[in-house]
Amino acid sequence: MKKFVCDRMLGKLATWLRISGYDTVYIGDLNLNNKNKEDTFILRSFRDRVVLTRDRELFRRCLQEGREVIFVKSDVVLEQLRELEEKGIEFKIVMDRCSVCNGLLRKPTEEEISRVLKREGISEDLKERYELWYCERCDKLYWMGGHWKNMVKFLERVKSESKSEN
Numbered sequence: 792m793k794k795f796v797c798d799r800m801l802g803k804l805a806t807w808l809r810i811s812g813y814d815t816v817y818i819g820d821l822n823l824n825n826k827n828k829e830d831t832f833i834l835r836s837f838r839d840r841v842v843l844t845r846d847r848e849l850f851r852r853c854l855q856e857g858r859e860v861i862f863v864k865s866d867v868v869l870e871q872l873r874e875l876e877e878k879g880i881e882f883k884i885v886m887d888r889c890s891v892c893n894g895l896l897r898k899p900t901e902e903e904i905s906r907v908l909k910r911e912g913i914s915e916d917l918k919e920r921y922e923l924w925y926c927e928r929c930d931k932l933y934w935m936g937g938h939w940k941n942m943v944k945f946l947e948r949v950k951s952e953s954k955s956e957n
């Protein structure tokens with residue numbers, strides 16, 4: 792499975808790649824706070840990852856260095872997903888990976904469920920209604936609730952519009 796590093800302009804795309812199970816570094820998470828530093832860091836590091844960028848200069852430098860790189864044309868997330876699907880990168884909700892930190896998700900223990908639900912002020916009966924996943928790094932629970940339904944609808948739009956054009 793391909794691994795990615797996304798430039799600062801592609802934070803939402805990075806989230807979608809993680810939701811789809813791809814190991815994805817978002818350069819904005821690293822707090823380098825300087826675009827030149829970020830570009831140089833991307834070029835020097837993450838050599839096992841495909842670079843995704845909206846920046847023509849970074850794209851050009853990646854090609855020069857022999858890096859695998861994709862130039863993302865659109866600044867609209869839905870269009871970005873379609874661009875990558877056309878390149879064979881599949882988007883689907885797999886609940887393998889935390890969309891916030893890129894950590895792997897696992898089944899929570901009873902203690903983790905109780906503690907996180909109490910902290911978030913969510914009723915304990917959530918665990919009877921939904922299957923739960925847990926990110927150790929963020930101490931966060933995931934479940935297929937309303938937010939998940941919105942994501943499913945969004946992906947349906949990505950896929951239906953790309954089909955209608957063909």
Ligand SMILES: [Zn+2]
Nearest residue numbers: 889892926929
């Ligand atoms: Zn996390």
